[in-house]
Amino acid sequence: MRLLIAIALIFTLAACFPNNPVKMSMTANPLPNTPEVAAAGKVIFEQRCQMCHGAEGRGDGAAAPALATKPANLRLLNNKPEGLIAMRIIGGGSVMPAWKNILTDEEIWQLSRYIKTISQQEAQTVAKK
Numbered sequence: 001m002r003l004l005i006a007i008a009l010i011f012t013l014a015a016c017f018p019n020n021p022v023k024m025s026m027t028a029n030p031l032p033n034t035p036e037v038a039a040a041g042k043v044i045f046e047q048r049c050q051m052c053h054g055a056e057g058r059g060d061g062a063a064a065p066a067l068a069t070k071p072a073n074l075r076l077l078n079n080k081p082e083g084l085i086a087m088r089i090i091g092g093g094s095v096m097p098a099w100k101n102i103l104t105d106e107e108i109w110q111l112s113r114y115i116k117t118i119s120q121q122e123a124q125t126v127a128k129k
């Protein structure tokens with residue numbers, strides 16, 4: 001019971017603060033579904049993410065061999081809601097930095113859309129083979 005109350009409290013607190021990862025993970029991408037949004041995400045990706053995740057997002061960037069954990073292949077996230085992708089970007093990982101205080105919410109949603117787009121392309125290519 002105490003655990004339940006603790007969990008409920010965490011979610012309530014989380015919901016009170018805007019732009020927090022828990023809330024964002026449950027939110028659909030608020031940006032319009034246009035090619036411009038994905039294109040904006042691509043520009044940020046090339047500046048901030050490509051060195052680790054690779055030009056096509058396959059996890060084979062120039063810095064990848066030097067890392068303790070291999071960067072994720074970002075073309076395989078077709079099944080993940082964009083909110084979850086956004087949460088992963090916000091929170092970072094054991095190797096990946098947390099982007100919460102570096103990127104704006106809008107930039108994070110643009111990146112989520114871009115990653116979703118290349119994952120959909122990848123899924124279609126695989127289906128055709």
Ligand code: HEC
Binds near residue numbers: 051069074092115
């Ligand atoms: C320093 C190298 C590095 C940079 C820069 C980097 N990442 Fe990562 N990323 C990783 C690694 C390594 C992982 C695997 C989790 C971990 O860190 O242990 C990861 C995981 C992820 C995941 C989770 C994938 C999954 O399977 O759910 C997403 C999404 C992601 N990165 C997006 C990005 C985006 C977007 C950027 C640019 C804003 C970025 N990354 C920049 C190294 C990096």
